[in-house]
Amino acid sequence: MARATDGARPIRKGQGQVSALNIRKGASSHSAYDLRDPNSDRVERHTLAVLVDNEPGVLARVIGLFSGRGYNIESLTVAETDHTGHRSRITVVTTGTPAVIEQIKAQLGRLVPVHEVHDLTVEGAAVERELGLFRVAGTGDKRVEALRLADIFRAKVVDTTLDSFVFEITGAPAKIDAFADLMRPLGLIEVARTGVAALARGNP
Amino acid sequence: MTRTMTGARMVVQALRDQGVDTVFGYPGGAVLPIYDEIFQQNDIRHILVRHEQGAIHMAEGYARSTGKPGVVLVTSGPGATNTVTGLVDALMDSIPVVVLTGQVPTFMIGTDGFQEADTVGITRPCTKMNWLVKETEKLSDVIHQAFHVATHGRPGPVLVDIPKDVQFATGTYTPPSKARTQHYKPRMDGDPAQILRLVEMIETAERPILYTGGGVINSGPAATAALRALADATGFPVTSTLMGLGAYPASGTQWLGMLGMHGLYEANLAMHGCDLMVNIGARFDDRITGRIADFSPGSRKAHIDIDPSSINKVIRVDVPIVGDVGRVLEEVLRVWTERGRKVNAEGLAKWWGRIAEWRAVDCLRYKPATATIKPQYALQRLEALTKHRRDRYICTEVGQHQMWAAQFLGFEDPNRWMTSGGLGTMGYGLPASIGVQIAHPDALVINVAGEASWLMNMQEMGTAIQFRAPVKQFILNNERLGMVRQWQELLHGERYSQSWSESLPDFVKLAEAFGCKGIKCADPADLDDAIREMLDYPGPVIFDCLVEKHENCFPMIPSGNAHNQMLLGEAETQGVIGAGGAVLV
Numbered sequence: 001m002a003r004a005t006d007g008a009r010p011i012r013k014g015q016g017q018v019s020a021l022n023i024r025k026g027a028s029s030h031s032a033y034d035l036r037d038p039n040s041d042r043v044e045r046h047t048l049a050v051l052v053d054n055e056p057g058v059l060a061r062v063i064g065l066f067s068g069r070g071y072n073i074e075s076l077t078v079a080e081t082d083h084t085g086h087r088s089r090i091t092v093v094t095t096g097t098p099a100v101i102e103q104i105k106a107q108l109g110r111l112v113p114v115h116e117v118h119d120l121t122v123e124g125a126a127v128e129r130e131l132g133l134f135r136v137a138g139t140g141d142k143r144v145e146a147l148r149l150a151d152i153f154r155a156k157v158v159d160t161t162l163d164s165f166v167f168e169i170t171g172a173p174a175k176i177d178a179f180a181d182l183m184r185p186l187g188l189i190e191v192a193r194t195g196v197a198a199l200a201r202g203n204p
Numbered sequence: 205m206t207r208t209m210t211g212a213r214m215v216v217q218a219l220r221d222q223g224v225d226t227v228f229g230y231p232g233g234a235v236l237p238i239y240d241e242i243f244q245q246n247d248i249r250h251i252l253v254r255h256e257q258g259a260i261h262m263a264e265g266y267a268r269s270t271g272k273p274g275v276v277l278v279t280s281g282p283g284a285t286n287t288v289t290g291l292v293d294a295l296m297d298s299i300p301v302v303v304l305t306g307q308v309p310t311f312m313i314g315t316d317g318f319q320e321a322d323t324v325g326i327t328r329p330c331t332k333m334n335w336l337v338k339e340t341e342k343l344s345d346v347i348h349q350a351f352h353v354a355t356h357g358r359p360g361p362v363l364v365d366i367p368k369d370v371q372f373a374t375g376t377y378t379p380p381s382k383a384r385t386q387h388y389k390p391r392m393d394g395d396p397a398q399i400l401r402l403v404e405m406i407e408t409a410e411r412p413i414l415y416t417g418g419g420v421i422n423s424g425p426a427a428t429a430a431l432r433a434l435a436d437a438t439g440f441p442v443t444s445t446l447m448g449l450g451a452y453p454a455s456g457t458q459w460l461g462m463l464g465m466h467g468l469y470e471a472n473l474a475m476h477g478c479d480l481m482v483n484i485g486a487r488f489d490d491r492i493t494g495r496i497a498d499f500s501p502g503s504r505k506a507h508i509d510i511d512p513s514s515i516n517k518v519i520r521v522d523v524p525i526v527g528d529v530g531r532v533l534e535e536v537l538r539v540w541t542e543r544g545r546k547v548n549a550e551g552l553a554k555w556w557g558r559i560a561e562w563r564a565v566d567c568l569r570y571k572p573a574t575a576t577i578k579p580q581y582a583l584q585r586l587e588a589l590t591k592h593r594r595d596r597y598i599c600t601e602v603g604q605h606q607m608w609a610a611q612f613l614g615f616e617d618p619n620r621w622m623t624s625g626g627l628g629t630m631g632y633g634l635p636a637s638i639g640v641q642i643a644h645p646d647a648l649v650i651n652v653a654g655e656a657s658w659l660m661n662m663q664e665m666g667t668a669i670q671f672r673a674p675v676k677q678f679i680l681n682n683e684r685l686g687m688v689r690q691w692q693e694l695l696h697g698e699r700y701s702q703s704w705s706e707s708l709p710d711f712v713k714l715a716e717a718f719g720c721k722g723i724k725c726a727d728p729a730d731l732d733d734a735i736r737e738m739l740d741y742p743g744p745v746i747f748d749c750l751v752e753k754h755e756n757c758f759p760m761i762p763s764g765n766a767h768n769q770m771l772l773g774e775a776e777t778q779g780v781i782g783a784g785g786a787v788l789v
Binding site: 053060106107112 | 388390
């Protein structure tokens with residue numbers, strides 16, 4: 001098994017070569033030339049997809065793991081993805097040193113209702129999307145400017161009054177951050193974001 | 205064949221089908237239907253405890269001494285919350301325990317009903333897995349899953365919360381063979397490539413050491429046999445954690461003794477100086493590693509563990525092997541044998557020479573006394589008078605006596621040593637000893653205790669007497685919380701804050717009040733006869749052994765220090781714990 005120590009492989013319960021233990025060298029979303037040192041102190045941001053049984057308490061179990069062991073959650077989304085198979089997909093964005101990320105994956109992997117853990121940040125290219133709803137209040141030039149910028153960002157107006165809009169925007173988290181920064185001086189008063197949903201690109 | 209029955213009957217049927225012969229429990233409103241079923245059968249023996257914490261520690265003792273899961277049955281609310289300490293204890297020490305709790309009926313959940321508690325919420329981080337069963341139809345399936353999860357992979361405690369209406373309602377019974385257990389299949393076989401790397405290291409290592417843990421015992425008799433075969437064939441020295449004692453026999457020539465904070469000098473120095481460390485079913489606990497930065501600096505490390513999250517958690521290793529300890533060791537032996545059973549004989553001979561120098565230090569020596577009983581002496585005598593008994597089981601409470609027991613008692617077989625390692629639960633030993641005795645009615649079961657720990661669950665003496673469990677409570681009574689006192693001496697300017705045992709009971713009268721035998725001994729000259737009297741008495745005994753009050757437990761690696769900075773005796777204790785070590789426990 002040439003890939004026996006390849007940490008980029010997902011943890012799949014009950015299958016041959018489980019290995020979240022060695023992180024694949026040379027793979028990182030930051031730079032293809034960046035050799036990832038497992039002893040590094042540098043904090044990295046990883047997007048994990050966790051496939052779980054859709055049963056009561058499973059989300060509490062995952063969240064409790066993060067809080068109980070002092071790991072970070074930057075974003076967390078969960079929804080049932082397979083109704084007949086009773087599976088849900090939890091997408092969690094977390095930060096930590098390589099050793100901590102490795103430990104998070106191993107800890108998630110050993111939870112009984114967890115079937116698979118994928119580290120989308122190291123397993124190859126992935127698409128990440130988030131949906132945001134923004135209420136922007138204003139009149140006159142500010143209102144026009146908000147609408148113009150929304151158009152540039154391909155945000156949709158989903159609700160309007162004479163002095164406010166609700167925009168819907170979808171994109172990578174950075175795009176939504178940028179949109180929020182632009183809207184703030186134009187009268188941004190309320191934001192709702194879904195958190196990140198992510199899938200690997202291609203046909204894995 | 206499908207069978208319809210009530211939920212309560214399902215519980216008993218499921219236990220029967222899982223081969224359960226003993227349940228430790230305490231009744232209450234929310235489990236009455238199950239107790240009614242228990243009343244109407246004779247296959248499963250119910251041991252009525254005095255406190256639910258006692259029940260779960262008994263189940264732990266039962267499980268550790270038999271290799272089978274321990275089973276607990278308690279009511280909702282306080283019944284469930286009283287098991288929490290034992291659940292965490294079993295989680296930390298990887299003990300298979302199945303706890304069944306009653307719950308208020310489903311339609312009352314969330315209304316703050318009488319004796320309602322969010323049991324699955326409270327116990328979620330305390331268990332390997334837990335379930336709230338809301339439909340009778342699913343109950344038997346969940347109970348079988350619970351047994352499967354508790355005993356497969358890294359063992360641990362599980363809990364099934366059963367509302368009272370689910371116990372009364374009828375449903376279809378699912379036999380174990382039809383239960384949905386397929387989704388939980390931890391990996392058993394190690395990666396062949398990594399096993400080969402380990403074998404290559406074994407062939408060339410100059411200063412190897414086998415560092416074994418509770419995983420060897422949890423894996424079962426095959427793992428113990430494989431470990432002994434590997435150690436004997438390679439001639440490598442063997443040390444073990446507190447949890448792993450007995451996997452390699454204490455009389456074995458390659459046995460270095462326990463390692464760690466109060467481990468033996470030769471074991472810790474060998475860990476520090478080795479060039480190949482093979483961790484077999486241990487987890488680099490902080491009691492073992494001391495200061496991480498200086499932990500065994502010159503070694504390559506291999507780690508065999510069934511739990512992937514144990515690997516690289518604390519110490520980064522060179523050869524990670526995820527799998528069952530027994531299967532991996534057998535494979536290591538097979539590959540190593542096929543390749544010609546090579547070892548670096550010259551290097552090994554030199555290594556054993558150095559180990560002999562460390563052994564010559566005789567780190568367990570202590571100043572003998574004639575007027576008072578030294579705790580070490582008491583344990584040496586206990587060992588001398590009982591070691592011929594192959595059916596001897598030892599439990600302990602937590603503290604100095606626990607460390608002395610680990611140092612001075614020798615274990616020839618696995619499953620003979622029950623102690624609270626990870627959680628350090630005072631009050632564990634007495635109930636655990638009863639659980640062991642229930643599983644092995646004719647064996648010699650001794651709980652080596654401190655007086656303070658022992659008092660924490662002393663109500664369980666009633667259980668011992670009711671069920672004729674002739675457990676021997678060997679209390680090393682120094683009228684102090686000895687380990688706390690030792691740390692206060694070393695770390696807090698000898699200000700002994702709250703670390704003495706005031707107003708202790710008269711243990712002999714206490715024994716009589718419970719209806720068992722009490723023995724008191726304060727003179728070393730009388731000790732042997734007193735111990736013989738304890739051993740000869742057919743029922744439970746409370747042995748009050750008055751020992752030296754201010755004895756400290758050595759050797760010791762002070763917190764925040766490395767393995768090669770051990771204290772061997774009183775003379776070396778001045779200012780040994782620095783500011784960095786003081787914050788550690």
